[in-house]
Amino acid sequence: MIMTRHTISVLVNNQPGVLQRVAGLFGRRGFNIESITVGESEEQGLSRMVIVTIGDDKTLEQVTKQLYKLIDVINVVNLSSHPMVARELALIKINAKPERRPEVLGIVETFRAAVVDIGPDTLIVQVVGDSDKIDAMVELLKPYGIRKLTRTGATAMIRGSID
Template sequence: MKRHTISVLVNNHPGVLQRVAGLFGRRGFNIDSITVGQSEEPGYSRMIIATSGDDKLLEQVHKQLYKLIDVVRIDELTAYPLVERELALVKVSAVSEAKAIILGIVDPFRAAVIDVGKRHLIVQGVGEQEKIDALIELLRPYGIMEITRTGLTAMSRGETAETATPDAALTR
């Protein structure tokens, strides 16, 4: 199974996220990660969806998404070199003697301690999913109290799918 990251430009209307997620659920497609935010164009939002499957599954995802009226454009980001990032906030139990050790773990990951309490630290990590997973695993022995992750966001490097070749992106 191959992991696919797709960018979906949609009209910024209420219920669009629910319709897209519902489509995946009804068709038995799994969403590994989904992030949504405003796009560079007013009135539109961009969804970055990570899913796993073969090329046939991806083709079905594209066809089903285009049936939704609010879907404007779909780009398969994994067809191009891309940048992927995720943000995680991790609250770690930390008594005074453990704080120095945790700071030593955080530093090589270029993560940051963004809050310090008497018995905890909140660590912010940004990077590829594997990097975030590794950071969390190294912090786990100290007692993770809470984790929140944004999910994957991505963008193609260099030329975008839209400018690389005229038939590279499926558009309406």
């Protein structure tokens, strides 16, 4: 049984309780959700969930079939079976006394990130990219002292003209 990372797009009616039912289905199947993002879609009244999970292909197939049985689920697409673009956003608050800021700003520039807040002894850095990019930046900032870290989870779509 080969466990792989799957990114799934689920188009749903924008109704109370849909997120809970979808997440519950994953839990009952023994799938851990690594990240889930939900927001409006291109169609009014519909939301898109992008779920990142790890599991084998057979279990993913069963989860997909079960998702379609939920009344508010319109469409399910395994994005990771196609070339796709995936991005996360992270906000990282780090210790940064004025004398250490030039070093930190060098890292920020290298990652094409941005400083979005400056405090007397801290900086908040915003970085957008794939999970590996964010993980790499976090590792480089650890020696400065990360005070808080928050990540959005992935959002993704298929490249090119395929919907």
